[in-house]
Amino acid sequence: MTIDNPVSPACEDTVDLAIIGFGPAGATAANFAGQFGLRAVVIERDTDVYPRQRAIAMDDQALRVVRAIGLYDEITARMHMGVTARFIGVDGRPFLSTPTAPTDECGDPLANFFYQPWLEGTLRGGVSRYDDVEVITGHEGRLVDQDSDGVTVDIVPTRRQRATRRIRARYVMACDGGSSPTRKAVGGTFAGSSYSEQWMDIQAEVKRPLPFDPHFDFLCNPERPGVRCPCPGGHFRWEWRINEGETVEQMLSDETIWSMLRAEGISPDDIDIKRTWTYTFHVRKAARWRIGRVLLAGDAAHVMPPFAGQGISGALRDVANVMWKLSDVVAGRADPALLDTYQTEREAHHDAMLRRAEMFGRMVMPPNRIVARARDISVRALAPTSPGRLLVGRMARPPRLSPGFTDAGRDRSPAVGHLLKAATVASPGIVQHRIDEALGPGWAILGLGRNPSTEIPRHILAAWKTFEPRLVTIRPGTSVVADGELGDPVGELWDWMRERRVRFLVVRPDRYVHSAACRAADLPLPAPRYSAVDSSPVQTA
Known part of the structure; x- marks a missing residue:
């Protein structure tokens, strides 16, 4: 090139x-x-x-x-962590809210x-x-x-x-x-496309408390979809769609902006407008x-x-x-x-x-009020039910990692291709922190109540040695551990691995599980086309 x-x-x-x-x-x-x-x-x-x-x-x-x-x-x-995102219907009430609790993963x-x-x-x-x-x-x-x-x-x-x-x-x-x-x-x-609609954005600094709930709101009104967003550090943001026949100059004029903000109950006594601009979705x-x-x-x-x-x-x-x-x-x-x-x-x-x-965009921007009202009624009816909660839960869960550098075997564990659970573990000296921090950068091979350095066959360890993995024994139910061990005080990893019926994990530096097995001898070798294999003896952690 x-x-x-x-x-x-x-x-x-x-x-x-x-x-x-x-x-x-x-x-x-x-x-x-x-x-x-x-x-x-x-x-x-x-x-x-x-x-x-x-x-x-x-x-x-x-x-x-x-x-x-x-x-x-x-x-x-x-940061504002765990903000509720609400979808506000044509009657001004939420028809759907997103989960705010910490995720299990x-x-x-x-x-x-x-x-x-x-x-x-x-x-x-x-x-x-x-x-x-x-x-x-x-x-x-x-x-x-x-x-x-x-x-x-x-x-x-x-x-x-x-x-x-x-x-x-x-x-x-x-x-x-x-x-x-x-x-x-x-x-x-x-390649791709752009949405036909332009949107306007107003960023402001707050002078005094505003008359809104402390949530991020999608304003799902077909006449004027928008967003209302409290931001950290005393900042606040509004976004609205610019409709057909309206010009950017008209919508970003002081007269139009303050007219729209007054409809929200906002006056110059409440905010200072810092920036306005328009954009298009791509x-x-x-x-x-x-x-x-x-x-x-x-x-x-x-x-x-x-x-x-x-x-x-x-x-x-x-x-x-x-x-x-x-x-x-x-x-x-x-x-x-x-x-x-x-x-x-x-x-x-x-x-x-x-x-x-x-x-989400289709929910925020319905084509007309008939569709919008049908959306509000049907989602409100479904959301509290078991199928509705299951659907929202599935929307929140990330998909499994697509094929690449993970175990591609037909019988691969359900743990493979997912992030390792971000459990709180204990390092030597009874220091408790997240497992990502305990493992540090790089690869790791974990054994649940098992010592990978002694139980994994030598030819498997030798094949993985090129990636310089840390070999770690997970000790459930304790904070007192030796070098080469991590404590699992309340059994977070114990529960997570037992549910997936595995005792050994090969974990990538980005904390996705490359491979998992119940028996150490069943751990796969790294794919030869990706690794610089060195079969010399492996060093334990």
Whole structure:
């Protein structure tokens, strides 16, 4: 791949990874790069965090990614966690509300609201922990060419045309948004469609308590669908559809905005309006998320309507899935073919979330009042019933990981392809924390009341040794454990593994279960096409 670029570089050096874009996806990737010991350069065209709040919420799985990069406490300290999302019918009453309790899988609620400039600032701040990750703002990363050994990238100031520096990166992560210049540079297609309607967005700071319930409300009125959203830090947001025949100039005029806010019971004594703008929903996806040594993540790979709150959540899932694979490939623990599993594992999950967002969109934007009233009556009748609760529960549960680098055997356990339960465990010294923190980065092989280092056959351990797994014995019912053990004080893992009839788990760095078995001898070997197999003796943890 060659790109026509006449700039003359000033110098050239080599890094493991160039990350283009320093929004939520790029900043999360940079934190993972530092954690995994990769030498990385982050290139961002803006010098400061973007001041406008676009995304507003992330789910429990995304918070688990935040925990994995060690920023959970800092980020959740400024979050509204477990917010109720309500769908308000034409009579002004809710016809459906989403669950707010922590999920069984991840231990955090499904809807967790943030103020995006704060979130991005914290993610960026976390990168300062790592000396091997360099951040360059006020510059663009322009791809020059790529070959079998790496990618050449020119770093160009946004106010000049000549490169100040040329680098060679073994891989590039494109985290530069839906219009991604990097995706375009490598010839990536971005097919899909856009909704015909425009929406208007009003962001405000609150002067005094507002006359609303403390919930996120979808205003599902066919005449004027909208959103009412209290945000952390004294911020508040309204969104409304701009109807056919209305102009942007008309709808964003002070007269129209305050007329709509007065209908909500809001006056200038209640809020200061900080920003207004319009936008259109898009449904687009790149055909390939890996093009040679360039990988696309977040909006550069896919965009969807905002109704399910999956924009940032999907981006963080992307990064968590691909970064450990990049680390294993760069370190020589895995074959580069492992990177092909990024799209095969993530795309089906993204598509499922897209269908959920589109379903929510149909509930929010019914075509007329007859359909809207039928929706209100039928959903209200169904929601309290057992089938209704089951349906809502299924909507809340994430789908199983699609085929990729997990056990593909016909008799694979139901644990495979799902996240390991985020149990609270005890480390040596009776320190209790989540299992992700106890295990640390990297692979792990767990035995429930069994010692993997002595019970798993040597040829299986030798095959897994290339991935350098930590071997851990889970001790149920105790907080007193030795090195190489984790306590399961109240039996969370005991119950979770017994329900799935397994005693041994191979757990990936992103905490998805690769394989599981009741007998140690039944654990499968890693797929040869993805691993750099070394059959020398394995080291126990």
